[in-house]
Amino acid sequence: MIRFLLKGLIRDKSRSLLPLIVVAIGVTLVVFARGYxxxxxxxxxxQTARFNTGHVKVTTKAYADNINQAPNDLAILDASNLILKLEDTFPDIDWACRIKFGGLIDVPDEQGETKSQGPAMGIGLDLFSTGSKEALRLNLAKSLVRGNLPTKEGEILLSEDFSQKLGVNSGDMVTLIGSTMGGSMAFYNFSVAGTVRFGNTGLDRGTVIADIRDIQLALDMTDAVGEIIGFFPGGYYNDELAEIVMAKSEKLFVGETGEYSPVMLRLRDQEGLSLYVDLTKSMGTIITFIFMLAMSLVLWNAGLLGGLRRYGEIGVRIAIGEEKGHVYRSMVLESVMVGVAGTIIGTSTGLFLSWLMQTYGLDISEFTKNATTGIMMPNLVRSRITPPDFYIGFIPGVVSTVIGTMLSGIGIYKRKTAQLFKELEA
Amino acid sequence: MKRIVYSLLAIISFLDLNAQNADEILKKVDQNMSSENRVFESTMTINGKRGSRTITSKSYSIGDKKAFTEYLSPAREQGTKMLKLENQLWIYSPSTDRTIQISGHMLRQSVMGSDLSYEDMMDDRKLTDLYSATVNGSENIDGRNTWVLELNAKVTDVAYAKRKIWIDNERYVPLREELFAKSGQLLKQSAMGNIIKIDGRWFPTSIVYKDMLKQGDGTEFKITSIKFNQVIPEYIFTKAALKK
Amino acid sequence: MKLAFKLAFKNLIGAGLRTWLNVIVLSFSFVIIIAAKGILVGWDRQAKNDMADWEIGGGQYWHRNYDPYDAFSLSDAHAPVPPEFKEEIANGNMVPVLITQGTIYPGGRMQPVLIKGIHPKQNLLKLPTQNLDTTVGAIPAIIGANMARANKLQTGDYLTIRWRDANGTFDAAEICITQIFTTNVPTVDLAQVWIPIENLQSMAMLPNEATVFTFRDGNLIRRGDTGEWKLMTFETLVSEVEEMIKTKSAGQAIFYSILLILALLAIFDTQVLSIFRRQKEIGTYVALGYTRGQVVGLFTIEGAMNAILAAVVGAIYGIPFLMWFAKKGISLGVSSAEYGFAIAETMYPVYSGSLIVGTTILVLMATTIVSYWPSRKIAKMNPTEALRGKIQ
Structure with missing residues (x-):
């Protein structure tokens, strides 16, 4: 029977194609919308995680207490050891070291005298290690206004507005005047590789980005880092996983006491993000529900339409003596097939689109007139595929299609054989 | 009987103290402390929360207006030079080969992480020009009798509105100094020690500075060798010399 | 034309469940678009209101050297209150603020702050400056909740603040935290303390001077740069909020477009079937003297009518829902500190008339296009064949 129906569906395009397309498009939209x-x-x-908090962050207790000041005198010493430990205990987490610092950028003239100078906030991060995702994480390439990303030691990125204020171009030499861990004045020369936009006035006014090794050299922070931030596999924050990491880290750091012992912070504990983390969970559920409901209604309607479309055919089938129950069952079975096929096609298409959107993102700077693209204001919107995306489409895709067919099919029982020919004459 | 003698002595010393004009005391201190020129080597130990660091340097100065310091160790600071001419200050950093003028707010930064700011080092005007001094009693510090001088600013553009200086009444060297805010809040404190006699003058060779608002144990400054009245070539006090 | 609407309406209602399913889905689009856009409008308005209430009033005058992103600019960014402002200040319609740099030492660590002097009796800004009008044996100070949290300060705490007067002389004093206020505007909260302006003026030896003036009246006709003072209009001061909302709306548009497409898909499907099944009817219309264009119009109106019904249905459950939503708001709990400008912890959607009309027009247009598209087929039909019900 199934085989027979399947043949019928495949051969009779009008019976299968349009419903299939509708189901497929509908499911695609649901899956895609959910990911989006x-x-x-x-x-x-x-965004906050990438720029600041990570999914988890390790610093010293004293540093954590004064975290808003980026107090490098309280930084983690012997960092490589700690990273090894972390990598060993949490092999799935991508760990990255960062140093935040403040200082002055001094621009020399031909004689080497100060031409211009300005206060700067800086971030040192791993730009050069193979496999380091830091540049990508901060969307540096896309945020570039002039010049290039640093490609070798001693190169620095300046925020565009800052570079204009100082009057420097890529290739120019600037001196960072900072403060070492010990508090001495530190001097370090950089060559300006390029300029970037952050999309946040405060940051655009005076921010510099350089490779962390340069910053360690500059600020006398050999094997010392301000913060070690960790990113979960898959690239998304996960509260449950964070919980596990926290518990494990307590064991890992056991016995380390004192002000400078390491401490693990999760994203939700930082920057007052806890409510928002909860909100994303509940909002996701609500929105998925709305979409499913809408889709169910649409496919229900499609089921009804499918029934109507085949009004004549069914009339003939009853007229030539097919049992009404059989007609009804075969229609329902067909709709199951259409539903399943449509859902599979739709889910695959939806997932594919979501995957594209997750991997490449959609550039919305086209839509936002004169909006600034920057590190803090990514131009890309990205989807996120979660496990439910793989099965969520089946509920509207199959169930609603079948219900629609079942409801419209009830009409079959109401039809009177005697009138069929009169109807069919028309 | 003994008591009477003591109180008599006290009265005498008090009379003596009044006889000594505060400005005169400062003048005598000045004679000890300042010189035509001097060359000294020193160590500066900065006691941070996470351990201490020691920096050694060699300084040349002529009068109060010209000073040149070259850092000798640790390796990181080696070759860093500082030149002070009048009220201007330049730092040369060998790693960047840059000479940078320290001005404005940068002067408020601490010197090498110490409790001393560049600005603290910069003010070379005579105390008697800036403050009106009064003798405010006498105290015994570590077995030395001192006058306690209170200095109140008579000009407006000074960093500290009030100073208290304890001066050894035999050797005319300061033994302790406190710097106050206008409101009277104690901001910084320094204690001098290891007073030695060189070329007929008394000179303290160790000073402990402490920023009273900050945590930490302060900064210890020690002179390991000092020579007065040396012949210092004039070119040392030029910006060109920084790069050499 | 009236007939066409009547006919379309009757046809639509006659289709029963099928119509209602379409209408419900379309009504979702209505309600969701209005709710989603409402959040952004509400956000935009709230951010601007908060900024106006806490910091910028109807606009500001800045000393020409004042640069909020460069603390070092402050030493040169003050001047005596100009005579032309005096009356407005006396009336309470303008508030001068003097800003200087200072240092506090919470836990023995040096922490640079801005000291902002403001008149305790001002009522232009929401800052609880009345708490600066108390005697506590130290300079009364109010600080924001984020500042308090970062430095572990509490109401009633005394702490030393150090600053330099106009001559560069160090000065220090005790301040007493008399109030900690909660605000969504980080620029009046982070790394700053508010004290009475008279105190700051005498502390800094800048009698009768100010850095910034905030005025109540947004009427700019009579305003312009004056002397050392640069006019910063409300629009300039809130431009960053606007930029961000713009970016957010672009992201949001994609979301509700999907929902709308979903609804339109259903209507499209229905229209295709209608035209397929109702050939006889179409033939009859033509036979009765309707031009093909008129028949196309009839079917298009029928489809578009879905949008009108959806608006009605949407209103039935949407109005109570949206009202509830507007009252309850949506709590984000995101620290505004992170963004550098006002973000409320709870955002209350605001539905403007233009939003509702705009959404209705958008949905109606989209529905009409989708209804028209399959109807074009009618124009190509052979009327006699159609009349006979022959499938073409």
């Missing part, structure tokens, strides 16, 4: 919503909902969190 999840993507933009977590975007704010991930």
């Amino acid at each position: 919503i999840n993507g933009i909902m977590v975007d704010m969190i991930e």
Whole structure:
């Protein structure tokens, strides 16, 4: 029977194609929408994570207490050891070292005298290690306004506005005047590789980015880092996983006491993000529900339409003596097939689109007139595929299609054989 | 009987103290402390929360207006030079080959992480020009009798509105100094020790500075060798010399 | 034309469940678009209101050297209150603020702060400056909750603050935290303390001087740069909020477009079937003297009518829902500190008339296009064949 129906479906395009397309498009939209919503909902969190908090962060207790001041005198010493430990205990987490610092950028003239000078906030991060995702994480390449990303030691990125204020171009030499861990004045020469935009006035006014090794040299922080931030596999914050990491880290750091012992912070504990983390969870559920409901109604309607479309055919089938129950069952079975096939096609298409959106993102700077693209204001919106995306489409895709067919099929029982020919004459 | 003698002595010393004009005391201190020129080597130990660091340097100065310091160790600071001419200050950093003028807010930064700011080092005007001094009693510090001088600013552009200086009444060297805010809040404190006699003058060779608002144990400054009245070539006090 | 609407309406209602399913889905689009856009409008308005209430009023005058992102600019960014402002200040319609740099030492660590002097009796800004009007044996100070949290300060705490007067002389004094206020505006909160302006003026030896003036009246006709003072209009001061909302709306547009497409898909499907099944009817219309264009119009109106019904249905459950939503708001709990400008912890959607009208027009247009598209087929039909019900 199934085989027979399947043949019928495949051969009779009008019976199968349009319903299939509708189911497939509908499911595609649901799956895609869900991924998209999840993507933009977590975007704010991930933005904060990428720029500042990580999914988890390790610093010293004293540093954590004064974290807003970026107090490098309280930084982690013997960092490589700690990283090894962390990598060993949490092999799935991508660990990255960062140093935040303050200082002055001094621009010399031909004689080497100060031409211009300005206060700067700086971030040292791993730009050169193979496999380091830091540059990508901060969307540096896309945020570039002039010049290039640093490609070798001793190169620095300046925020565009800052570079204009100082009157420097890429290739120019600037001196960072900072403060070492010990508090001495530190001097370090950089060559300006390029300029970037952050999309946040405060940061655009005076921010510099350089490779962490340069910063360690500059600030006398050999094997010392301010913060070690960790990113979960898959690239998204996960509260449950964070919980496990926290518990494990307590064991890992056991016995380390005192002000400078390491401490693990998760994203939700930082920057007052806890409510938002909870919100993304509940919002995701609500929005998924709405979409499913809408889709169910649409496919229900499609089921009804499918029934109507085949009004004549069914009339003939009853007229030539097919049992009404059989007609009904075969229709329902067909709709199951259409539903399943449509859902599979739709889910695959939806996942594919979501995957594209997750991997490449969509550039919305086209839509936002004169909006600035920058590190703090990514031009890309990204989707996020979560496990439910793989099965969520089946509920509207199959169930609603079948219900629609079942409801419209009830009409079959109401039809009177005697009138069939009269109807069919028309 | 003994008591009477003591109180008599006290009265005498008090009379003596009044007889000594505060400005005169400062003048005598000045004679000890300042010189035509001097060359000294020193160590500066900065006691941070996470251990201490020691920096050694060699300084040349002529009068109060010209000073040149070259850092000798640790390796990181080696070759860093500082030149002070009048009220201007330049730092030369060998690693960047840059000479940078320290001005404005940068002067408020601490010198090498110590409790001393560049600005603290910069003010070379005579105390008697800036403050009106009064003798405010006498105290015994570590077995030395001292006058306690209170200095109140008579000009407006000074960093510290009030100073208290304890001066050894035999050797005319300061033994302790406190710097106050306008409101009277104690901001910084320094204690001098290891007073030695060189070329007929008394000179303290160790000073402990402490920023009273900050945590930490302060900064210890020690002179390991000092020579007065040396012949210092004039070119040392030029910006060109920084790069050499 | 009236007939066409009547006919379309009757046809639509006659289709029963099928119509209602379409209408419900379309009504979702209505409600969701309005709710989602409402959040952004509410956010935008709230951010601006908060900024106005806490910091910028109807606009500000800045000393020409004042640069909020460069603390070092402050030493040159002050001047005596100009005579032309005196009356407005006396009336309470303008508030001068003097800003200087200072240092506090919470836990023995040096921490640079801005000391902002403001008149305790001002009522232009929401800052609880009345708490500066108390006697506590130290300079009364109010600070924001984020500042308090970062430095572990509490109401009633005394701490030393050090600053330099106009001559560069160090000065230090005790301040007493008389109030910690909670605000969504980080620029009046982070790394700063508010004290009475008279105190700061005498502390800094800048009698009767100010750095910034905030005025109540947004009417700019009579305003312009004056002397050392640069006019910063409300629009300039909130431009960053606007930029961000713009970016957010672009991201959001994709979301509700998907929902709308979903609804339109259903209507499209229905229209295709209608035209397929109702050939006889179409033939009859033509036979009755309707031009093909008129028939196309009839079917298009029928489809578009879905949008009108959806608006009605959407209103039935949407109005109570949206009202509830507007009252309850959506709690983000994101620290505004992170963004550098006002973000409320709870955002209350605001539905403007233009939003509702705009959404209705958008949905109606989209529905009409989708209804028209399959109807074009009618124009190509052979009327006699159609009349006979022959499938073409």
